[in-house]
C-alpha cells in the first residue's frame with residue numbers, strides 16, 4: 001500500500017472534561033491509560049504547523065472539552081495567522097465558556113462547532129450530561145451568535161448534535177425547532193451505548209435515523225454505524241494532545257508508535273503500526289495484538305462480515321504521488337540538516 005500524506009488531522013486539544021456523562025470513556029476513566037489527561041499547548045501547535053506546512057485543516061475536539069484548554073485563544077490565533085482551518089466538530093459541551101475564548105472562537109474564525117445538546121429542557125438534558133446546565137449552554141450559543149453578528153462573521157457554523165435516548169426522544173421535535181431558532185443545523189445521532197436509557201418509541205426513532213440502535217443499523221445496512229471513522233487512518237489521522245499518533249478518534253487503547261511532534265505528521269502517519277493497521281482494515285493483513293484496532297468493536301464487526309474498508313480507486317495514483325512528494329520533502333529537509341536535522345526539539349514534557 002502506498003504511504004499516506006494527510007493535509008488534515010484531528011488533534012486533541014483537551015482530554016479533560018468537567019461533565020460525567022454515564023457512557024463516556026472520558027468520564028469513566030477508560031481513556032486514561034492510552035490518552036492520559038492534558039492540553040495541547042500553543043507552543044506545540046505552532047511547532048507542529050511550522051514543521052508540517054502541508055497541513056490545511058485541524059479538528060481540535062475529541063474526548064475532552066476544548067473550552068477548558070487555557071491556551072485555546074492562542075491556538076486559534078496561530079491557526080488564523082497561518083491560514084489553517086480549524087474546527088470543533090467531534091463535539092463541545094459548551095458549559096464553561098470564558099468570554100475571551102468565545103471572542104477568540106469568532107474573531108479567529110473557528111470554521112464550525114458541533115454542540116452536544118441531548119435534550120430541549122434542563123431536566124432532560126442533565127439526565128445524560130451529568131453536571132451540565134442546559135440554560136448555560138443555550139446562553140453560550142446565544143453569546144456566540146451575538147459575537148458573530150458583531151464581527152459580521154458566518155463562523156463558526158453551529159451544529160446541534162442530539163444523541164437519542166429513551167429519556168429524550170420525545171423532545172426531538174422541540175430541539176429541532178430550538179436549533180432552527182438559534183441558527184443551528186440539527187443532527188440527531190444514535191447512542192453508542194444502547195444499554196443506557198434505551199429508546200422506547202422505536203418506530204419514531206427508526207423513522208428519524210433509519211434504525212433504533214446501532215446494532216439494528218448494522219443489521220439493516222450491513223455495515224457499522226460509525227465505520228467511516230476508519231478512513232481517518234488515511235485521510236485525517238488523530239494525534240493526541242502530546243503528539244502521539246492515535247490513528248483515529250475512536251482509539252483509546254494505545255498509540256501507533258510514533259510522535260507527530262517529533263517526527264512530523266507524514267512520518268507518524270506512515271509508522272510501521274499505521275501501515276499494518278491500514279492493511280488490516282482493507283482485509284490484507286491479520287490482526288495483531290499491538291495494533292489498537294484489534295481492541296475495537298468496529299474492526300471486529302468488519303472482520304466478522306468481511307466488511308473491509310474500500311478506498312477510492314480513482315485517486316489511488318494521485319494519493320501515492322502526493323505521499324511520495326511529501327515524504328521526499330521531509331527526507332530532503334532531514335538530509336540537508338534543515339530544522340536541526342530533525343523536526344527540532346520535542347516541545348512537550350514526556
Ligand code: SF4
Nearest residue numbers: 230248250293296299
Ligand atoms: S477499527 Fe476502530 S480503532 Fe481501528 S481505525 Fe477503525 S474505528 Fe479506529
